[in-house]
Each structure stands twice: as C-alpha cells, then as structure tokens.
Amino acid sequence: MTWGCGGECGEKIMYTPIKYRSVGIARNWTNKPTDRFVCQIAVIKVTLTHHTLMAATKGERTRADIIRQSAALFNRRGYARASMSDITEVTGIKRGGIYNHFGSKDELAVESFQFAAEKLIDGLEQTIDAHDDVRMGLRSIATAFAQVYDEGWTFAGGCPILNTAVETRGQDGALRSAVQEAMAALHELVRTTVADGVARGTIADDVQPAEGATVFISTIEGALLLSALSEDRSHLEHAVAHLHRLIDQWAVPSESEPTS
Secondary structure (H helix, E strand, C coil), X not given: XXXXXCCCCCCEXXXXXXXXXXXXCEEECCCCCCCCCEEECCCCCCCCCCCCCEECCHHHHHHHHHHHXXXXXXXXXXXXXXXXXXXXXXXXXXXXXXXXXXXXXXXXXXXHHHHHHHHHXXXXXXXXXXXXXHHHHHHHHHHHHHHHHCCCCCCCXXXXXXXXXXXXXXXXXXXXXXXXXXXXXXXXXXXXXHHHHHHHCCECCCCCHHHHHHHHHHXXXXXXXXXXXXXXXXXXXXXXXXXXXXXXXXXXXXXXXXXX
C-alpha cells in the first residue's frame, strides 16, 4: 500500500503491519565519526510521522484513519474495555464499514497496536539520530519518555507497549505476540545504540549493550507504571535523572581522569 507523505519531501511511503519477530532492528555504521548510522525496523521502512498520509484510494485512506483513531482509543481505554460502539463513535464509521476493512475487532486491535508501537519506536529512533553523540541520544530518549507520561508525544494514556503488556499478561494470541515483538524491538533499539557507542569509542568497552538496554527499559517503564499508579510524576523524574547519571558513567575515561 503506497502513501505520499503529504509534506514537502514528496516521499512515497509503504504502510504494512510491523514484523518485528522476523526482521528486528539492524543498525549499520562505519568507523567514520561523521557518518550517520541507519536503523531499519522492517524490510520496507515504515515511516510514521505527523505528516498527513495521502492514500492512493479512498478505501485505503479510510482504513488508515480507522487504525490511527482506534490506536488512540485502545491506548486510552484498553482493548477489552473499548467496544465496537466506541470504535464507531471515534471513527464516525458504522460497524459494517469497520468490518469491510477488518475481519474482527481482534484484527483491528493488533494493527492499531502495531501502529502505536511503531510510532513510539520511530520517534525514539529520530530522537537518537538527532545527536552525533550516542550518549546524548540515549539521554534524550530517557527524557522523551517523560513526554509519554505527559500525553504530549504519542497517544493519550501513556506508553502503548507497557499498557498492552500489562493488559495481555497471561494471555495467548496475536495481540500478545505483537506486544512481545514490539518490546523486543524497543530493547534492540537501545541495545544497538549502546553497541554503536562502544564501537565509536564514546561508551566504555566494558559496558554490556544487552545488559544496559535491559536496565534502561526496566527503569523507565517501571517508573512510568509507578507514576501512573500513584499519579505522581516524581517517580519518572527520579528514573530519568538516574539514567542520565548512568549514561554519563558509561563514558570512556579521559587520560586525565583517574582509572580507579
């Protein structure tokens, strides 16, 4: 399915459900410090931005609108609590029209979650890529999660990966698989970013990328949960400050610094 970005670039975009499990994230970089590394989350790069997506047909545009509006609804109310009546209300499309595009509410839920997760991860990737220093990129995505809590970045309701992981705990099925794949992709994004810093010599070579990614994600997602439950943002602020200190500690010591 081909889309035009609707912005000045005129780029054509392919929209397809994410396949984290089979593809994952591959980062490629050179030894040249001026080169930008490239992150690809799918075989066909899915670019989800705030640009207006212009579909080739009215049906494709309608389908995309249903996914986008349902993603916001599901993230705010939960997949189980959101009824078909809620979906028809937010989309302005009758039940029969919804089923013209999706075989079931479950199918819509999976594709809506994939859209939301992709939007989150793509935003984090862009935040990282905005910095030449990998450590500054990592600090920035820690800070960016505060915007997730403040409901000013992706969708109202917080982190879609965390929300859906909690809701589908103990369940089987396509939605649970989708959230597992999304969390694996988030972990891989952070892991490869840390590995990039080690390769570039800006992060100490004794830092373990997989371990660092686990600590990073556990800290920030746990703080999001604590802040949401207590309605107290300070938990998230403490977590971000802790991660900033940790990332600073990962720096390669200069020759003038003590090595003890």
